[in-house]
Amino acid sequence: MEFLLWMALAGPAWSTVGAILLPRRYRTRRADPRLAGVAGGIWGAVLGPVGLVLLYRSTPRLLRGLHVVIPGILLLAELLALFALMNPSSTCVTNGPYLANQVQNGLTVGLVYATMAAGLTLIYSVQRIISFSHGQFVMFGGVTAFLILQQVDLNPIAVIPIVAIGTLLLGMLVAATLLRPIQSGRAERPDEFAILMTFGLGVFMTYALVGVLGSPVGVRAPRYTDRPIFGLDASVIEIGAIRLRMDVLIAGGVGLLVFLGLVWLLYRTWLGRSFRAVSMDRQAAAAVGIDSGRAFVLAFGLGCMLAGIAGAALVPAFNFQVPDMAAQTAIRSYVIVVLGGLGSVPGALVGALFLGVTEALTAACYPDPTKGATYQVASGLLVFLAVLLLRPQGFFGRREG
């Protein structure tokens, strides 16, 4: 145990030493230095000087990804063990079912995150731009659903299609008017134009929504479980020690269905094929008769629609803090798409589940429980940082030539 503590203190230092020293060694030996930096960093963190000596001695043989993956897993295990040793009384360590519940909760919420992140990734894959108003579209979807439910006594699920159509049309309108210079190639620097334009749109949408609601508020919409579902009138289902919150479960179910629908659209329909064609090669797509401008307008609309659906699905399960949640939701989507690889739809699902669990565990396990909930979003940034430093193309992305 002492050893582990010592390692935790010295780990970063040895990691730095390894990351600097090893590539030099490989370079002077005229060996391939590409993996040396990362491997040196991780081995140094896991085994300290021992790991570095091992690597140093086996110099030209460091080639395969496994040399990085195995110590990476070791490092994770070591960190978890350290956490348990430092916080022996934490519920996370003592109470297994509690932990399982957190993971379960994170996975379910992750399904909804996957939907909105898939929207972002869809927009990116067709036009190579990132929407900085994505969080606002999620908020817009949620608040619109809330406002409708306030006026009309409807099942919250029935509102989702209405919101979907609304956000689809709004997104298409935005793409066709505001983002037009990008499609027509008249924007001098399309990337930056898109960043600023969508960011400005986000500011507008945020404060227009706050204006409609009157002031910054926590929005609490009617819950899915306010009315019986299939004759079942319980907000919590217990299976052994696992407690499933029905509201979250339904939101997750909606998320999963929509995600599967998107996959079907992309891989089984001509519209999806045209999107994928444009995303691979715009000119080649144009040559076979695909109107890339129309594809972009549709893709942007669909992306916004997915965000809107995520908002409408989440609002009967969680309270929305308007306007703070817009930025936080947006950040979640960014972390997910970068994690999974920008432009990869399956990556969005994996990234979302990963983030959902990470966030749930942070909220549950942060040593100071009063701060755990607020640091939920911050945990995503750490994941983000690690991915950007180690594998900028994400889990499923390809490095672009």
Place this chain on the structure above:
Amino acid sequence: MPAILVLAALVGLALVPAVAPSGYQVDIARQALYAACLAATWSLLAGVAGQFSFGHVAIAGVAAYAGVIWGRELAGTPFGDAWVATVVGTLAGLGLGATLGLILLRLRGSYLALFTLAFSEIARIVIATEVDITGGNLSLAVGQLPGDRAFHYEVMVGALLLVLVVIYRVMGSRFGLFLRAMREDADAAAAMAVDTTRLKVLVFSLVSLLLGFSASVYYHTTPRLTPQILDLLGMGLIVVYAVVGGMESPLAGAIAAVILVWLLDALRVIEIGPLYIEPGVWRYAIFGALLVLTLRLAPNGLIAPLGAWIAARVRRLLGTSKSPKAPMAPSGTGDRPADGIAATSTSPAAPDPAVEGPAREISLSVEGIVMRFGGLAALDGATFALDRPQICGLIGPNGAGKTTLVNVLSGQYRPTGGAVILKGERVDGLPPYEMVRRGVGRTFQITRSFRRLTVLENLLVPELAINATRTRGEAEDRALAALEVVGLQRLARDYARSLSGGQQKLLELARLVMLDSDILFLDEPFAGVHPVLRRSIGDLIRRIRAEGRAVVLIEHDLGAVFELCERLVVLDGGVVIADGDPATVRGDPRVIAAYLGQPDKPATWAPSGTNSTATGQSNA
């Protein structure tokens, strides 16, 4: 003339406390000055350097908190003085900016914006949550700077002035030139010896230093700090100011900030006759719409073009023609070769002993380079060496891996396998600017000039990047001389984007000449170039070789290749299939096969005829 205007503006600004109707107005004016600092620095970072960061307000907020907390913890000691705390806040901004710059090195464009947006939200959450240190939402009392409201205002005027002076000094320096080059094309800037890595860290550090300074000064004149100063709304407003001003002009951004902050306050209550409206948060929605509409309808902003128009009017009124183009000879050269070229082309072919430069060590060896993109191996063990001055043609059918090889050798790509040894040192994987500094230069197949820099500035970038001690004047002389060689001297003050395709090629060649490389890779210098211009380019290449350098020519025009080259390297399927003098290579059956297809494999070029392809494959 502009000096008088600036002076008048300053006097006007300084007089605000004397003429303002109430103390509240002075507070708003001080706030406007702070917003001007933020807008101007953001303009430098995003508009001039092209780094779209949304972490601006967060960096300022963290720096302010650092200074105020320092002042509170050390209150009573000499170190706890508000002025000292201001310095500490400034340094905190610098430290944070440098750290962010290092982390953000690998990120470009949208990735950078994503990360900084996430950073700023996390910074706000941490400050709001760590109540013990920051006071959280209950706010933190500030140990204010001494003096009254009017004095605080004047301090802020001084701060803005300082920030603007620093920004414009930087923009006028070589550092500013490199920043603009990096904005236009980071890869091309790196290929022109600009250390883009360091530049990025430097610009983040500099901007954060200025941010830390203005935030520390401003927030030490306010009574309390709350986490709201890190709100994304603040960031949104700064972007609005900078865009409405005109992204590339920090001064215009500052002016827009002052006007719009005043407007934001004036719109608190709208009273026109019986009409009484309190727009509240709708003002922010309106500002968001203003940003969107400005971008869509006037992408250059509103203030900067207005300023340019006024300046032009004033100049005309005074009758002084300061337009830089005026003394230039009438242009209109088009694609025709200019006088400079004609002069050089009178002494063709034979190497001119007069221009033989100092002996250069040419030693580049490429050993089994492999470059994979996913499953595709663009290079599959290419091997060759350069060991003396020469013009070497690198040819091969489309997709043979020629451009990929150049990208590897110039540091654009890090190869998947193999080694590049330059003068006894292993160099594969080094960044482009390091390759250039070791004497390997290149042009791009599709020309990549810095489009919104003038032709002259395009040449100053490599010249100043490679010679740290060269003064601007000397560099300009050398650049003009190089322009004369390629015949572009008349266009020196024009933007590079106004050049024709052929002229862009010449510009790239001239840029490469400035680097004084030992080994030059020219990627299709003749493609799409007027026949007369082709001869001048050919002469230029001979001249470069005569100076004792090695030129590697990637070209599809075999006529030009056979005319110029002493040696040919043929690449096919990512490997070198022939290497030697042109006559031998020309007769090599493998080369003929690569170009024309094998005699027993006649239909490889036939359009997707299933039968013939099948035959071809079975024979292979």
